[in-house]
Amino acid sequence: MTYESFAYWYDKLMNEAPYDAWQSFVQKKLKQYGRQGAKRILDVGCGTGELAVRLAKEGFLVTGVDLSENMLAIAQAKAEAQQVNIEFFQQNMTELEGFSSFDCVTIFCDSLNYLLEESEVRQTFSRIYELLKEDGLLLFDVHSTYKMDHIFQDAIFTSNDEEISYIWSCYPLSLPHSVEHELTFFVRGDDGKYERHDELHRQCTYEIDQYKQWLTEAGFTVLEITADFTDEAPSETSERVFFVAKK
Template sequence: MSYQHFAYYYDQLMEEAPYGQWISFFEQAMATVGADVSSVLDVGCGTGSISIPLALKGYDVTGIDLSDDMLAVAHEKSMTQHASVQFLQQDMTEIEGLPEFDAAVIFCDSLNYLLTEEKVAAAFHSVHRHLKENGIFLFDVHSLYKIHNIFSGNTFAENAQEISYIWQCYEGEYPDSVEHELSFFVHEEDSRYTRFDEVHMQRTLSVQTYEHLLEEAGFTVIKITGDFSENELKSEAERIFFICKKSK
């Protein structure tokens, strides 16, 4: 899924996203597995909200994304924040021409934009090829519970001064998928509002399916948790986290 107008307002709409918790999860996971990590591949990096903080912490970060608009925003942010990040336009299912990294992440449910098991498998294989021996792979996805009980059939809205939105969620054409219809209204200098509309589709899979695809790609699943917690995965967790290691 390639973001269009949405890319330039994404950070405003995501102001309350818990990016700090993703960074903490990354560092806690590295401590848990005892990994010595210096280089990180941020897959589906978007506007760099994970890449840039990791770079500012001293990691050598490369961020890839399918959307050149999102990457343009990410590059501008990195320059403003004096963070050294290499941003590249690449498809996560066909990563090419990059070195091997100590760790790779696909955070903020970016993996859910892949709508078939074949695409997810391709992404896992692609990441695997770009990890060093015993490299660590972390990612999160929406849970089945969230797709069916939080998203599907519901509408979300916010009326803010600079940008407002109406976000409607419908059952998607694939099993365990959702279609997001987003209309957002941007306040212009002459007091008018400009409206943009976009449609985004996401799908998730069962935990068992992800485990199977990871094993086939050559990963060992070390731990599965939910909602940024270190504790056992609960049935009503909305976001599922996987900690994996390249094993073969």
Template sequence: MSYEQFAYLYDELMQDAPYEEWVKFVKAKLQKYQVDGKNLLDLACGTGELSVRFAKEGFSVTGVDLSADMLAVAQAKAQEEGLSIPFFEQDMANLEGHGEFDIIGIFCDSLNYLKSDDDVIHTFSSAYEHLKDEGLFLFDVHSVYKISQGFINQTFALADDDVSYIWNSFAGEETNSVEHELSFFVFDEQTGKYDRFDEVHFQRTYPVGQYSDWLENAGFEILEINADFEDSEPKHQSERIFFIARKKPSF
């Protein structure tokens, strides 16, 4: 999907996101599982906020995203930081030509934007093909509880001087899916008026067991399944589920 105008508002709206927690999470797992390499593929990298943070931590980062607008923001951000990060416009379910990495990550529940079972399955296969043997695959997703209780039939709003929004969430047609209807109001200093932008975003998740089956079928060994940035197993009301998997060598 294309984020269109949302790409240019994303960082402002997500400034309170716990990006440092994702960085700490990855570094801790690399140390725990003794992964020496720091060649990282950031799938669905969006505006590159995590790509830049990982690069500043000494990782050799490649970013991939389906949105040209998001990538334009990411490239500008990397250049502003004096970082050379290659960014590619590509579907994470159909990766091509990137070689092999020590780590592949899909962060910030980006996997939930895939619309079908096949998209998730193909993404796991693509990740497997682009990992070195014993490489780590890490991703987080919304839990079924978060989709059903935290989003569906909920309204969120922000009233700020520069950017305001109304965000309504409704049940999607697919099981455990949600559609987010967003209306943004962005102040234009030249006209002194607010411009309105409307977008619809789709997210879908699956039970933990389904993700696990797909990972194992793709050739991964599941090392851990945690929740909410804690080293503890998911509970019924956990909102964000973390998977840490290792590529088993193919002989």
């Protein structure tokens, strides 16, 4: 799954995304688990580099990976504008290569949910395990099964803005806890006319115990599972589940 024209409007559409909360989560967990001296972070599914840039400005040595060439072009321009040095690479998270010795790997904004095969998730965990230093941390979040089955299923979300508007429709897939996002957005040009763009995104998630099993099989020790940017364990209606695992 790669973002095409959508990449150029991603930041506009995501202007309320909790990047500050993701950044705080990373710094809090590194401190909480005795990794205050951690410097090297690999941001997987980095998108337009919003989190990577924020972490770099805090003094971390950040590498960003994403599948979308368009996203990475925006991320590189953003890093240059903010005068931070970040290396960006176009790679599939299931096939990460050419890296080593990271203190921390992050996969946020439900990027892991774009993997539709169980084998892909397991392979991603295995690759990340190899890239981490001993005692290095993997931090990631995923959509809960509740969100996929009850909030997204057959839902329609809309936004009407003068510059860009969208209609976001969700449909169930044949896989358990999966959904297809059909996004149509209309972008206002300099001539005042609107241009239509269409994107199709598919996501899948799994039960918490399944993620725990795959992490353990990859060699990780699961340190913590919380929900919705809190320190609380996930409930039946939690929407975003956070994992902290150690090599």
